[in-house]
Amino acid sequence: MTLAPLILLAPSEDKASGGVRGKLPETSAQHWVRERLLALARTGSPEALKKAFDVKDLALDKARTEALALARPVPLLPALSRYTGVAFQALDAASLPPEAWRQVFILSNLRGLVRGDEPVPPYKLKLAAIPGLKAHWRKALPAQLEALPEGSVWELLPGDSADLLKGWTRPRHTVEILDARGKAVSHFSKKYRGLVARWILAHQQGDPRKVLKGRIPGCQWAGVDENDRGGLALRLLVEP
Numbered sequence: 523m524t525l526a527p528l529i530l531l532a533p534s535e536d537k538a539s540g541g542v543r544g545k546l547p548e549t550s551a552q553h554w555v556r557e558r559l560l561a562l563a564r565t566g567s568p569e570a571l572k573k574a575f576d577v578k579d580l581a582l583d584k585a586r587t588e589a590l591a592l593a594r595p596v597p598l599l600p601a602l603s604r605y606t607g608v609a610f611q612a613l614d615a616a617s618l619p620p621e622a623w624r625q626v627f628i629l630s631n632l633r634g635l636v637r638g639d640e641p642v643p644p645y646k647l648k649l650a651a652i653p654g655l656k657a658h659w660r661k662a663l664p665a666q667l668e669a670l671p672e673g674s675v676w677e678l679l680p681g682d683s684a685d686l687l688k689g690w691t692r693p694r695h696t697v698e699i700l701d702a703r704g705k706a707v708s709h710f711s712k713k714y715r716g717l718v719a720r721w722i723l724a725h726q727q728g729d730p731r732k733v734l735k736g737r738i739p740g741c742q743w744a745g746v747d748e749n750d751r752g753g754l755a756l757r758l759l760v761e762p
């Protein structure tokens with residue numbers, strides 16, 4: 523029996539609004555973050571809030587209102603409906619079967635490792651917003667990671683999110699996204715991570731040899747090497 527592949531993605535700043543109001547279930551690690559975000563929203567000065575949320579004016583008011591709302595039942599959406607950034611647009615989870623949503627895990631600064639079908643409220647939270655948040659998740663994430671089901675793991679994360687997984691020994695595959703000159707693509711890399719995730723989920727293929735034969739729109743595969751995570755690093759060339 524072939525095990526279903528697992529996808530690790532970073533969250534997006536862009537999020538859908540709304541949802542079904544309900545009480546957000548939480549672990550002690552998630553409670554730690556929520557309480558500190560609430561404290562920041564309640565007592566932080568305007569300048570401290572602007573620095574923490576990295577937005578201003580109406581966007582700052584929205585971020586603070588969303589944080590304060592975490593003290594009571596909040597609108598909830600499945601993670602893959604809540605996050606709407608470039609990677610998630612390319613993934614187009616709405617067109618994938620429901621069981622595929624359970625193969626996607628998102629590294630949320632608010633919730634830790636969140637499965638694609640698990641509830642997420644509206645929020646804004648950067649790793650630097652709360653003192654000790656990065657260290658907190660580095661300590662709390664291993665237990666969540668160890669609870670992941672079996673199957674090949676595809677770590678489709680930018681550097682800051684991947685840094686949270688340091689010390690995790692489970693092998694996982696990665697993808698290097700390059701331009702025509704062989705230089706790393708940064709600005710549009712989110713889109714291509716989403717497209718790779720979509721292909722893996724749509725074809726239910728976690729074997730790197732099979733993935734290398736897949737067609738990713740606007741790209742071509744350019745080779746493979748071993749990575750430092752115990753898996754393989756596939757090179758994806760973005761066509762000019």
